[in-house]
Amino acid sequence: MKAKKKVIFLVDMQSFYASVEIASDPTLMGKPVAVVGDPAKRHGITLAANPEAKAAGVKTAMPVWQVRSVCPNVEFVKPHMQKYxxxxxxxxxxxxxxTDQVEVYSIDEQFLDVTASQSLFGPPLQMAKMIQERIWKEVGVRARIGIGENKIQAKMACDNFAKKNKEGIFELNRQNYRKYTSPLAINQLFGVGSRMKRNFERIGIYTIGDLANRSLEEMKRRWGIMGHVLWLSAQGIDYSPVERNSTEVQKGIGNSITLPRDYYIQEEIETVLLEITEEVCRRARSMHQKGRTVHVSLRGADFDRPTGFHRQTTLPEATNNTMEIYQAVLQLFHRFWDRKPVRSIGINITQLEDDRQVQLSLFADPIKKLRLGQVMDEIRERYGRTAIFRASSLLSAGLLFDRASKIGGHEA
Known part of the structure; x- marks a missing residue:
């Protein structure tokens, strides 16, 4: 019996943060709306803009002063992360x-495998319209839906076509994928950022079609597994399944923040690195996880001329002890920081293990260290994040007290 052709949806929420704010405050309907941080503390970066604001020239990541210059009548709204x-x-x-096959890809994007749902809800286009109507009626947010035979087709259909047509729905399949995607600029292929775009252009690859026409062997020789994956994506090939409840399978634990100003001084940056490490390790302990690989990323404020680094190091054994992770963070920071001002910092731990499986050591007492961290976590859980803290958080560079009442760096 011939296997049924897969039908995968990518459901994406239009201008999600802005749309949620408008749904909560109907007086904003029809007005240009931009969701931004706190301008007084230079968190004035646009997180989302509705179609009316975008039509006036407002773009994501645009600073507040620039938003005002291109759209003087814009309505600014502070983010409310818990609401989102x-x-x-x-x-x-x-x-x-x-369908029970739902993979939460991000806060505003979700993959669905609806292959088996067609007998209940009809063909893909009909089902997509039903989903749009339900979300609009119950939530007040517009959804765009890309349809494909796999995740890359659905993602490309949504990002490059469904977001730009009136219906908000578009379908790609193995028959039409090359026809529609070949003329697109290479950076419109999912997974190709500015650096990879430059790499491709150096060897004469300017469009997705250019990449699709090159040999797989060449791409693998030049860029290894990344070249292999991008070549497959240019062909519309993707073997990854929709992973049900994939957010429950924790592959890494991390935290990142945008700083209220440029940080130039090494000691100030180290203060924030310690605070973020503390939060990452607290989360890890709460989930009974410990990590072996530590990732650190620093970025400057100039998006046109990126500065900073993203590096990782692997420890001899997994840990969720704050100071052990922090020492690894400092090693990466001291080695790779380019001395340019820093505006955002991120720390992650991966290669996770269950912390209830403790490996005994002749030279340390891991159980004592783990219990100390847990006691500190219990105090913070009961009395608040500022009930017990490191003295460095009292320095002017510290952000602990400012962030204690926020979610994701923004007001709840």
């Missing part, structure tokens, strides 16, 4: 009424 999280969960529940 709750709305995202509500949308997931709606999607789960169409």
């Amino acid at each position: 999280i709750d709305t995202s969960i509500q949308i997931t529940h709606i999607l789960e009424q169409f």
Whole structure:
């Protein structure tokens, strides 16, 4: 019996943060709206803009002063992260009424495998319209849906076509994929950033079609597994399944923040690195996880001339002890920081293990260290994040007290 052709949806929420704010405050309907941080503390970067604001020239990551210059009548709204999280969960529940194969890809994007749902809800286009109507009726947010035979086709259909047509729905398949994607600029292929774009252009690859026409062997020789994956993507080939409840399978634990100003001084940056490490390790301990590989990323404020680094190091054994992780963070920082001002910092741990499986050591007492961290976590859980803290957080560079009442760096 011939296997049924897969049908994969990528459901993407239009201008998600802005749309949620408008749904909460109907007086904003029809007005240009931009969701930004706190301008007084230079968190004035645009997180989201609705179609009316975008039509006036407002773009994501645009600073507040520039938004005002291109769209003087814009309505600024501060982000409310808990509201966005709750709305995202509500949308997931709606999607789960169409299929149990739902993969939460980000706060505003979800993959669905609806192959087996067609007998209940009809063909893909009809089902996509039903999903759009349900989300609009129950949440007040517009959804765009890319349809494909796999995840890369669905993602490309959504990002490059569904977001730009009136219906907000577009389908790619093995028959039409090359026809529609070949003329697109190479950076419109999912996974190709500015650096990879430059690499491709150096060897004469300017469009997705150019990449598709090159040999797989050449791409693998030049860029290894990354070249292999991008070549497959240019062909519309993707073997990765929709992973149900994939967010529950924790592959890494991390935290990143945008700083309220440029940080130039090494000691100030180290203070923030310690605070972020503390938060990452607290999360890890709460999940009974410890990590072996430590990732650190620093970025400057100039998006046109990127500065900073993203590096990682692997420890002899996994840990969730704050100071052990922090020492690895400092080693990466001291080795790779380019001395340019820093505006955002991220720290992650991967290669996770269960911390209840403790490896005894002749030279240390891991159980004592783990218990110390847990006691500190219990105090913070009961009395608040500022009930017990490191003295360095009292320095002017410290952000602990400012962030204690926020989610994701923004007001809850």
